[in-house]
Amino acid sequence: MADLAKCESDATCIPYVCSEVTLTSSDVTEENDEMVDEKCPCIDIHDVDNAQTQTDHMPDSVYLCIEKLQYDNEGLHFYTGLENYDKFQCVFASLGPAVDHLCYSRTGTVDVISPQNQFLLMLVKLRQHHTYFELSRMFGTSQFTAENVFITWVNFCSRQWGELNLWPCRALIKYHMLSDFRRKYPSTRVVVDATECPIKRPSNPTSQRVTYSRYKNKNTVKVLVGGSPHGLISYLSPAYGGSASDRQIVERSALPSMCDPKDSIMADKGFNVQDLFAPYDVHINIPTFFRKKNRMSGRTVMKDRRISSKRAHIERFIGGMKTYKILTEKLNATEIKLASRITFICAMLFNFRNKLVTDKA
Template sequence: MDQVMLKIIFLTLIKLRRHKTNFELSRLFSISEHSVTNIWITWLNFMSRKWRELDLWPSRDLVRFFSPLDFNLKFPSTRLLVDGTEMPVKKPKSPIAQQSTYSTCKNRNTVKVLVGCSPSGLVSYVSDSYGGSVSDRQIVERSNLTNLCDTGDSIMADKGFNVQDLFAPSDVTINIQTFFKKRNRMTGKTVLRDRKISSKRVHIERIIGLAKPFKILTVAINRT
């Protein structure tokens, strides 16, 4: 690989990780801002198209083989741990776009995706992105997640992932914490089960947290 190609790749990685301005990168690599823009757009599209060809969804046997022992003992059928995450976007000019991207949770305009990982920590599912106003259920309804899971699998998620009816035809179980109803006390068995789910589900939150140092995901981006 020649030096020019190495510099182009390095520029792209810096942009992804540190979200440097085009002006900074142009001074760092002694090229014009226009060249920085062309390199960034070209390589971003290239990586997007190539990475889409990768099959991130591992087989059930592979998931169980690499699952931690404690996971296999307590939740042996778990195929995926899933959670939603949001990235900020600049406020669109269109009122309709403003409404569709406004997140009541973040109190700002965002895009939202579902991210899933195997019990071993492998990121195996990333949904398409949607406006921040959509719910987890709406994303699942529009995704192919129900078709990816096999009969007898289970998915671990938080309380907001209330989609049992969508996965019931495929005989896929959704492991979420129990909804607490007023005046109803949870049994000790239920409390212990919820604690086990909570202790395991935190892994997907940590996986998503690993992406937060990439400033490009935390700085409001243009909707285009």
């Protein structure tokens, strides 16, 4: 946690910097035909043969591998969050040919697990947040190798996907914008909100102060998430200590300059940063502040309800990210250093899912 003690400007708002990764160019019991009752309508000998063929290439030394999940969509979704094997292959292919040329941070090479199963190990760790001991038993390797694979692949995936431009142009947003959104808030460029992920309490007093969140009453890391009106996470800030405010994160981000003039941003009431966006001619749509008034007009109440109903989309996006349990359970010291990259990967995996927001939303 030494990184948390370093601060150039404000000790309350420190992005976590991840360690770098260097990139360089079963025995299957045969079915006994005599055990099959040909008169039973529930058993088809051809189904048995097909099942035999599907499991021929499953390694017998591991409990979990992609070969075993290839025909098990429910199991694959449980362990990875991806709907089926085709989606798994699509996400894996997006990483490019560099997956076969990784230089691992601790041992140089890892040959005991195939690249696809290394990717699966990372997804299982993100999705279920198993310990490295559990992962070593599941994938038939050592705890050291399991940790080495996870750290390397987190750094690698964040680098590869980080080269993508997730910020869509205004014309693209307008083309895909939901009909109700287009009718009520046509200038909306992004819907933003902050979210926090719990961490284990650091031993360093400065790190404790930087990461302590008064809102959550515990130590956390905090990120700002932005979603486009048609259901894509298009912006994600680095991870900051939980004591950082929304305003501090926006001040250190490029979000105001990323918007075009006449754009609008939708946010919660606490996102009071209009002065930061005003020089860029960007409007902030937030619910009305009560300001010690005894009552609010009916028109104001209806306006706030409309904003809240649309702003709820970002809550769905964040909820989709947090189906990966690593973001809901306490991160250890190693994972804290990777917090920015872990949250980014979870956001990218969410973007690969099927459409979350319906056209009528």
